[in-house]
Structures are given as structure tokens and as C-alpha cells.
Amino acid sequence: MKQTNFHTHTSRCHHAFGNDEEFVRTAIQNDFEVLGFSDHACWKYDSDFVAHMHMKLDEFDDYKDSVLYLKDRYKKQIEIRFGLEAEYFPKYMDWLLDFCIENEIDYLIFGNHYYSTDEDHIYLGGAKGKYIKGYFDTCVEGMKTGMYAYLAHPELILRSTGGVITPEIEEGFHRICKTSQDYNVPLEFNVLGMQHNLRI
Template sequence: MLVDYHTHHVRCGHAVGELEEYVQAALAKGVVELGLSDHQPILHLPPDRVAPDSAMRWDQLPDYVEEALSLQAKYAGQIELRVGLEADWIEGQEEAIGRLLAAYPFDYAIGSVHFLGDWDITNSAELWRWAACEPAAVCTEYFRQVRLAAQSGLFDTLGHLDVIKRFGQVSAAQYEHLFEETVVAVREAGVAVEVNASGLRYPCAEQFPSRRLLEMLYSHGVPLTVGSDAHQPSAVGAGLDEVYALLKSVGYRQVCGFRARERYPIAL
């Protein structure tokens, strides 16, 4: 198992396990490179609107980075650890996101669209919001935000590209027509895309992105990285054997890793 560039831990409020437990799980499973990428503190909502289980608190972020860097040094020679952050793309918050990412020596930053305004579309507790929406319109806005995230230049890779399908609230017919414009925007921005295995564990029962979207990304030469999106140590590497087999069948012969915000190839 080559790389797993998407993991969380107890500080984010909706995961369990300490960082070192994830490292030990990766070692046990033969992961060559492990990315520590917990969720940034929420920056676009007032404190009284932030659920305690949504992300790290601001006061936890320095400790997270310090601990991750310490583990990187401790396990040098045993596993390649990369220190990252899963950051929210929020339109209008570009400067704040940039300052946050520049404040720490991250190896990489995942840019993910979780929020449409104050609605966390990836949160099962907010599924009730779909009842008041036109699903096709939500999809259109979601992929517009993905394109903006790509074009922002803030991120090294884009997380769970078609996560809008996670809970089965929309069908492929409502968003696949948006793929071409989105893939072109990603290619022109020069950003990588994450293949996130967690979709295999959700109602959509499919990795993010779908095979069709992966085939389009391949045809446009868009580089990929891979992540389990583990929220407990036992989930490190979960689904990645299936993902790597899929990537090879699509035509990919390499994925990418990151060091000091620089991308490099890793042969499959």
C-alpha cells in the first residue's frame, strides 16, 4: 500500500484516536507514506454557530502541528510522514485561508468544499436541509465552488471531488453534465485531485471521484493522490486496495506525494 494522504484524529471532534495511533496503524498495514491532515478550525462562522464536533478549535491547531512534526521526526526511517491540513474552501475567505496555511510548515493542504454558506453538506445531521432545496441547483453551486477552490491557488490537492453524492440525495444525472467544465478548471489550475476511499463506506457506495470522473481527469492529465479519510486508526488504508486497482484500470501509472508544498510522482 503506497500512500494514504487523508486522516483525522481526536482533535477534530468527530474522530477517535491519537495521531501516533494512526502512524502505528499505517506501519502495521504497510503504508509507505502517511499524511496527517486534520480539519482546520472553522473560520467563516461565528463561534456560537460552530458545532463542537465539526473541527479542531483554534487553540488546538498549534499543538496539532507541533505533535505531527514531532512524530515526523520520531518515525523517520520507518515511514514517510507528511504534515498537512484539510482546509475548507469558503468563497470570500481567500485571504484568511492563505494566512492560515502560511502560518505553519505544512507539507500539503487539501482544499475541500464542505460548506455551501452555513450548510455543511457533508454532515449527516444537516440532511434535513435538502427538503427545501432543488437538488440540481445545489449540485450546480457545489461544482462552482469546487472550480473556485481549484482556481484559488491555495491548495495542493482537492478533497473528495464529488462528495455531493455522499448520502444519496442526488443522482448522477443531476450533476454529471458539470464534470467537463470542472475538470478543465482543475487541469488549468494545475492542482491535484484526491481519490478518497471513504465514499465506499457511505450510502453512495463509491469512491470520490466516480470512475467516470476519474476517466475524465486521466484524459486531461490531472495528477491524483489517494486517501482513506480515516476517522479511527483501524480505518487507515481502508478501501485503498480497491482504489489503487481502479486507478490502474483507468490508466494511471503513478500517484503523487507532497513535501514542503511541492508535488512529486510515486510510481504505482
């Protein structure tokens, strides 16, 4: 049975490991039809902030060269797509759109990890208080931009509650599902997130 995967990180995001070509060969061996590379997007910050879970700007050219090389080398065996996973950071969205157009990015996936910008260090996987609603608000706002192919790991918020779905979180999930339907933005079923929530 043919399979696809559009959520593939490389070592450049600083929390994954492995060789880019090994990913491709493994995908071919396991009968994948499409492999999408979508490492965590680099950002051009207004500050001197250095992200610990994103590709850095000076790593992007190597990422691009590697993915496009593999796309050509293995084109008879597998379809490779050149993507990024990015947050919804309102003040940087114009920059992100221009960057994606300039570099001919095939697709963006929406990973809603940080509120407003990671410069503020508000991680939504550990969101509490007003940031629980903030997680769902920014999911909806980002999905409505039309920039993203799908919303990755929508269950991320459950890391803040030990997997417990409170009434507030249930209402938020309903909002995400309604936005997904209205704006035709699919929701990812994330196996890592499922495994995490089964352990807690």
C-alpha cells in the first residue's frame, strides 16, 4: 500500500537526527509514494533572539540544496516535496510569505508551538490560564490565513493538562474542527502526540 508523509524534520531543527538521504531511502524501502521535508522554519527576528528548535537562517541554504538535490536524484523512485513547518507569528507573517515565495517552498504546515513569537518564550504545549484560549485563538487565526496546508499536532495543548480534556479545551477543539471544515485546512493525526498522551 502506498503511503505519504509530509512532516519530516532534519537535524537542522536541533531536536531531530539522521541523514537527509537516509530518510529518502527508508521511505522508498517502505513503499512511500511522497516524502515531504518540512523542517522547522527559520525566522528573521527583530531582536537578537536565537531559537533552540528552529533551523537558523544560515542553515537554510544547505537545507534547500539538500532537499532539491534529493528530489532530482530520486525522482524516478519517489516524489519529494520541499516544505517548512512554521508557527503563526503575526508580526512576521509578511516576511514568511515573501521568504516562501522567493525560495519556491512547496508547502507550509502549521505547528502552533509558541504564542505570538518564540521570542516571548510562551510555549503552548505547556499553556495554562489565558494561554489555553490563546492556543485555540491562534490556531484559528493561522488556519484562516490560507498559508498552511494543514494544522500539525492539534493535540499539543493536551501536554499542559496531562491529557485531560477540560470543557474549555473541548470547546477549543470544536472551534478548530469547524475552522478546518470552513477553510478546508486538514488536521494532522500525529502519532508522536498520541504516544505522548498515552504515556501520561
